[in-house]
Amino acid sequence: MIEDKNQQKTELSDLGEFGLIDHLTRDFKIKQKSTIKGIGDDAAILSFKNKEIVISTDLLIENVHFDLSYMPLKHLGYKAIIVNLSDVYAMNASATQVTVSIAVSNRFPLEALEELYSGIETAAKIYNIDVIGGDTTSSTTGLIISVTAIGEIKDGDEVYRNGARPNDLLVVSGDLGGAYMGLQVLEREKEVFKVNPNNQPDLDSYTYIIERQLKPEARKDIIKLLKDLDVKPTSMIDISDGLSSEIMHICKQSEVGCDLYENKIPLDPQVISTCEEFNIDSTTIALNGGEDYELLMTVSQKDYSKLKGNPNFTVIGYMKEKAEGMHLVTRSEMKIPLKAQGWKSF
């Protein structure tokens, strides 16, 4: 489906491991004052003075987390950074640096890795973070990407998963289910392509949801917006595995219950129309779809006036006492227990 138009192929063995890292990162610029020493020594050195440090790490495995038959390498590099930054923002922190390690089999020419790193560099530029280290090695099969994201936060600004209290508002940024439905469209086109490689897919009516899947963004803007609005959530988590499982993480760690209102869940019109086309229930998708990288937070009632009417936030429910349990209140006002299907990698 995604054709590799790049005809030039340089064998990785022509560069060797040291040459490869130098080559791939030579244009990367250091932008953060806190980066004292980046790539090129045994370790990187960072200096944060009176800030605390935030660290998060993720592994992305070919054919488990991504499929190169429809994921362009540049997008993959971008997304690998985004998913880690999202975890840093979910602590209410600023992201400042990343390390990126990759393992590749020799079926990847140098030009493919250059594509991957151009996506990494683009994300680093847009989110103003430094790439400070990493490891490059061979794999026996496929591509493996490991990213560790580093951020800074003022002592006391941290927002954990365990601070939600009964009566807090349950609030989500953006809209949900897009990334999952984008994946469904891409999977369908892949099957069509297998049958007829000459078929040119018309994806115009799916641009938003495909972008949500292939080029997600991390909600750095929401962290800034919360500061501007002087709202500190009582708990926060990023939505990587689906709304349902993230709500349950907050409830479990905060020892509270919640009512989530089905009719409040924000859905893009393209998600709704694609769900109808695929004959899937859009609520199920929003609850279990995952990969939207929106922020889910709980906010004290006293802050309601600050968020009210702001198009970046949707109040989707209320926290309850733990004994009341975790429920979805349906459009027909039935209360059904929340279940976490999430994204199971095993």
Next chain:
Amino acid sequence: MIEDKNQQKTELSDLGEFGLIDHLTRDFKIKQKSTIKGIGDDAAILSFKNKEIVISTDLLIENVHFDLSYMPLKHLGYKAIIVNLSDVYAMNASATQVTVSIAVSNRFPLEALEELYSGIETAAKIYNIDVIGGDTTSSTTGLIISVTAIGEIKDGDEVYRNGARPNDLLVVSGDLGGAYMGLQVLEREKEVFKVNPNNQPDLDSYTYIIERQLKPEARKDIIKLLKDLDVKPTSMIDISDGLSSEIMHICKQSEVGCDLYENKIPLDPQVISTCEEFNIDSTTIALNGGEDYELLMTVSQKDYSKLKGNPNFTVIGYMKEKAEGMHLVTRSEMKIPLKAQGWKSF
């Protein structure tokens, strides 16, 4: 060769991703004051006050970096931590935390991962570091381990690769070539085992070199010793890829040359005898073997008296002007240019 005596097998899918991390890390204790929040949120939070932060990361891939047919999983977990701590010590820093991510195919039962994590926990205990996060996911084939090590250092104490000056002493800790010769013995026994599975190998005369391969240590003690002796090296690197390539890193980054004396390279008697048995030149092994995780440093001549006679350090050469090049001075006093074969993963 290494028999799995553990008959109990629990499918990973019985636990799910969240259950798995909780299960594997439930006994891990937080020991470092700088760890504010460890495993269990979107990211970990660390606080270092007036210290700088050191970060290093490595990927270990099955059948590229390790072979489970002779590497017990507990040792592998231990070694995965050690190789990363070694990079932190090579900056003259203290290691304080690690994140550990693993990807496993479902051929690994839970009990195998428990073994792996018991090695990780043992290393964390011995080196007094906290395991503060990670990711657990599935792989399509084999086992992948990604470790990021974090350390702290007082501003000004950092030792980079680029500080060596002409006339500095070239100094190495411990002895070299053991890990590589241990690997040769293990590879040979694996072949014997394939032919005759009932053969019980007699490895008594290889205990030191096999331990160097299967259970290496990082030279935390050397960093402490250098402080106690009031010696700050002008440059330092850990020996993961072989002495030759590490010397060349220092020379290249410091823009100096060097003379390395063959007759000064420290070799354990077991390395010498095993090299004779395998009919391999022991100097070649020390130069190119890798995985010894000793520290290579350059030290100002004025500090010579502090290191002299100390069994932990061996002076193996001198730094020269860049124009003089990088040479091995052989036992027969021939000067031959150093070459970096190192460990090529591509």
